Amino acid sequence: MKIEVRGLRKQFGSVQAVSDVSFEVKEGELLGLLGPSGSGKTTVLRLIAGLETPSGGDIYIDGKRVNDLSVQDRNIGFVFQHYALFKHLTVFENIAFGLKIKKWQPADITQRVAELLQLMSLDSLEHRYPHQLSGGQRQRVAIARSLAPRPSVLLLDEPFGAVDAKVRQELREWLIRLHDRLNVTSLFVTHDQEEAMEVSGRIIVFSKGKLEQIGSPAEVYEEPATEFVARFIGAMNILEGTVLNGVVKIGSLEFPAPTIPDQVQLQVGFRPYYVKISEEPTRYRQTATLRHIYFLGVAYRLEIETAEGLILRSRMNKEEFRQYRFEVGQPVSFAVTQFRFLPQEGISFPSSALPQLLDAGPLTP
């Protein structure tokens, strides 16, 4: 069942938590709502669930407007960050709770709970109480409980926020498999961009109650629609400059902008792995000083500073790194091989005017 949200707004006192948000979760999709804490993503989830009342806008589940339906009648499954299990009930009773409320026959309840226990790999834990379970097990019970009454959509609020890193990774993979198997339309909230990229088919990026971008993980990463998305998803070098005679000049760096009128202020963004560095001073056109080397496990991050004081981040894999003999403090040459202009609020120009890719200097001496 698909979820559709149109012009959704929510105001808490004088705070605009959600402003004019519209999007659609397709049938059977697993969609991630990504944003920093306080960006309004949890509020959106709670509005869809019916745990909050919207200040404006419409919510449709399976094509039916549900604004006036109470949370009890929306037939949604909701998974809370801190599990929200019933501490006084066993695993079995927790999962059976919704079924009892909906007056299922005892035999059907037993069968459905057994089914879910198996699906969630919780067999043999049915008589335990929540305090006797690990964090990962608790969250699986919470998911089982929400799925038991066969909800039309599943809403998950930071489902893996309260468990440690290793269990979080396991739960993510497990959620993907579960979703592949059940195909229930799911919307999940996270502040972890890696998690959103890994788990969801599509991502909605949120900031300050507004929808910034919606797209596949590759789209939001490669083609960030706004400065916020560029900064939030992955690392990006972002510099500011003004167009003059078809060029944005920032220090000694020059970024061609032939189609953009003069005096327009722009932000130039480039991913760290598009910054090539060499210890040979003449290999690339630009020069800088190597300030820091960070070992990241699978790769290295290098920080360089230009003569004008611009700090740029570069990234290279281990094999690449071993070809050089880098030392902190040494002079290096560098080039930016790809960049893009970031759209800014209040400034608009046709997207065809944006040079998407461009070489910024020779790659060979």
Added chain:
Amino acid sequence: MIRRLFIGSVWLYFALLLVGPILYLAVHSFDEGIAAFWNEVTRPDALHGFLLTIEITAIVLVLNLIFGTITALVLVRQHFIGRTILSGVIDLPFSVSPVIAGFMLILLFGPETILGTFFGTLGVKVLFAMPAMVLATLFATFPFVVRELTPLLQTIGTDAEEAARTLGANEWQVFLKVTLPMLRWGFVYGATLTVARAIGEFGAVLVVSGNILLVTQTATLHIYQSYVDFNYVGANAVALQDAQQDRLAIREA
């Protein structure tokens, strides 16, 4: 060595303050034999005292559980002007001497006051009767249930209740199946303290009851009366029963 010293001093402290007096009470209740003890405990005025105490305790317990729960829920869940003031006032009975509390009731319901005249014309006797004794005991015990439930409600939060709603439970089902069961230990502790205090309440009850034999004399007042009348076996015997009731209440909990 120091550890033993600490453990030893705790034992000594307990022995002097708790075990000693209770043992003494138990032993001296039988100074004139078991028959005398039995006579004292089953005297009509003693029996009447016990019954009255149980009645008052039961009424107070029920009222405290109901209004204590409502008060705690309102204090934790609702945000309104004067909430902090209300929260502070709840502890007031702890800082007011019971005798003064009783005296306040006398002033409030005395024959010359508005309330006193009002109930007088209705033919309801408040002072020197059951209503005032229940009110006095309520005053002294009100904080117990509230004070047990508020921290519990704060830690529990509202997540589980919201989860129940998403699973289709209506407000009444949420309250009965989620909120109340999660508060059960708070009820147990609150009830225990309420019962213990209600049985033992003396000062406020003495002032408002008038201590009328076979009418408003509770078990605790009976002990006091016997003591004043130099009937030490009677005082001890009833006190022992009284202590027993307290202990039972605590053990049941």
